[in-house]
Amino acid sequence: MKTTLRRLIFSLALLATGNACAQLPELATCTRSANLLACQDAEGNAYSVNTVGTTLYLRGFEKNGNRYWAQTNSRFGQLTFFTGIASDGEAWVGYTRRVGWTTINRFSSSGGSRAKFTCSRVTGC
Template structure:
């Protein structure tokens, strides 16, 4: 799985469950306004999160792969669908479903990656 997809899923997971027990990369430096959060991490990767109603727009730059990526997340009650595309042509789709304190996540990528996993506020992913 490409790094951008990992970061976007991790970002989505952190936004959805609010707490993660996984070890995170070095903290990023962020700037925030009412609807926009823009960050750059210690490795030079950059991303932004913009909210408009129940839709989240993520955009980023992956320094290692020197590629840009964008992802859109649309929420419908307890279900969030996401689609993304990268400058190298990779595309991905998936969903996250909240059930109490648990999220059920599934995604697939044109690069051949795909997974289904469950995350909990108590036990993590």
């Protein structure tokens, strides 16, 4: 999985669990409405987040790989599952589980990337 997309998935996973602002790797300019957040960073990457109940629908463009992608996050209590696909055919799945102030995160992609990491609101990731 491309580095930019990996950072974005990580950031959005944190956003979905309430740990976002202090963890974002770079700042982006965003516009917000009631259910939609649209952002673009200084590198030309763009994404949007649409909220419908406990489901997040994400779409974006990755400048480095010149590819579009889409991801769906579904939350069930303290557990959030996500699946995504990119315009080059790469697909990924993963989950984020919240335990107190800690999140346990895991994902894998059809491109061979996989990761498991734990984040804390106090100490970070």
